[in-house]
Amino acid sequence: MARVALVTGGTRGIGAAISVALRDAGYQVAANYAGNDAAAEAFSADTGIKTYKWSVADYDACADGIARVEADLGPVDVLVNNAGITRDAMFHKMTPQQWKEVIDTNLTGVFNMTHPVWPGMRDRKFGRIITISSINGQKGQAGQVNYSAAKAGDLGLTKALAQEGARAGITVNAICPGYIATEMVRAIDEKVLNERIIPQIPVGRLGEPEEIARCVVFLASEDAGFITGATLSANGGQFFV
Numbered sequence: 001m002a003r004v005a006l007v008t009g010g011t012r013g014i015g016a017a018i019s020v021a022l023r024d025a026g027y028q029v030a031a032n033y034a035g036n037d038a039a040a041e042a043f044s045a046d047t048g049i050k051t052y053k054w055s056v057a058d059y060d061a062c063a064d065g066i067a068r069v070e071a072d073l074g075p076v077d078v079l080v081n082n083a084g085i086t087r088d089a090m091f092h093k094m095t096p097q098q099w100k101e102v103i104d105t106n107l108t109g110v111f112n113m114t115h116p117v118w119p120g121m122r123d124r125k126f127g128r129i130i131t132i133s134s135i136n137g138q139k140g141q142a143g144q145v146n147y148s149a150a151k152a153g154d155l156g157l158t159k160a161l162a163q164e165g166a167r168a169g170i171t172v173n174a175i176c177p178g179y180i181a182t183e184m185v186r187a188i189d190e191k192v193l194n195e196r197i198i199p200q201i202p203v204g205r206l207g208e209p210e211e212i213a214r215c216v217v218f219l220a221s222e223d224a225g226f227i228t229g230a231t232l233s234a235n236g237g238q239f240f241v
Contacts, residue, residue: 004073005220006066008032008056008113009083011043013182014132017209018080018216019049025217027078030069032056034083056083056109057101063116075124076117078220081110081131081154084147091145099146106150110157118170127170128220131158132212135178135235151176155231162229171228173219178235181206202237 005022009015010031019031031051033040040051050072054065070076084106087098110131121127136144137151155174162172179185179197185206188197198204215232218224233241 001074002026002028003077004028004030004069004075005078005080006030006032006069006076006113006117007080007082008109009034010049010080011040011051012036013184014177014180014209014212015080015082016043016047017213018082019043020047021210021213021217022078022080022220023047023049025220027220028073030073030076032065032083055105056081056113057104059112059115062109062112066113066116070120075120077121077124077126078128079113079117079130080216080220081113081129083109084132084134084151086144086147088143088147090143094145102146103150103153106147107153107157110154114161118165121165121170122168125169127165127168128224129158129161129165129170129172130216130219131172131174133158133174133176133231135176135233135239138176138231138233138241139239158231159229166228169225171219171225173224173227173230173232175212175215175219175232175234177207177212178233178238179206180212181208200238201235205236207234207236 005027007019010019011033019029023029029049034055044051054061131154133154134151136148140148158174
């Protein structure tokens with residue numbers, strides 16, 4: 001029987017590419033989303049992947065949503081924590097609400113999703129937790145103190161949890177994308193993109209969502225069982241740790 005993979009924020013952008021790549025690799029895939037019903041319906045119609053709506057910032061909603069997925073498809077073997085938001089502002093203008101919303105989704109959301117699936121993975125002696133962090137969690141970014149803090153926190157969570165899961169057959173890894181050609185990045189002013197962003201990327205282009213998805217498929221596989229607590233940077237050479 002095919003393993004079950006659950007992708008948060010799995011109906012748009014990088015998340016959609018991950019959902020499709022896992023489906024194509026033979027997984028039964030459930031794609032979570034938070035708010036855009038029209039996009040989720042179109043994604044499901046186009047791909048055949050079942051979608052489930054809840055906010056990863058709400059622990060009880062996560063537990064209930066995971067229970068629904070497992071009732072439909074079976075126990076979750078692979079969890080991809082991809083859901084994320086931005087509320088950008090320079091720090092002196094950042095509001096407590098902007099800070100809280102980003103931390104609640106991008107960091108606490110990883111806890112909220114991982115905690116309910118962890119006991120089952122421990123019992124079955126198999127699991128894959130893959131969290132999509134960011135280059136800005138590694139190097140920081142002006143105007144994104146909240147986002148950078150959350151994404152850096154994801155890396156700390158990954159390293160600590162990997163140590164707890166290792167003997168139970170659970171790997172825990174993170175991927176840090178650089179600038180990827182998603183709808184959000186493509187919306188940046190073309191002049192800014194071509195003159196300020198792409199020149200920082202040694203390979204001379206934006207990454208593609210499918211390139212991040214291929215990283216996820218590898219880390220989810222049986223072949224990646226000796227890789228845990230790792231951070232995989234996929235940024236075209238823009239930043240080295």
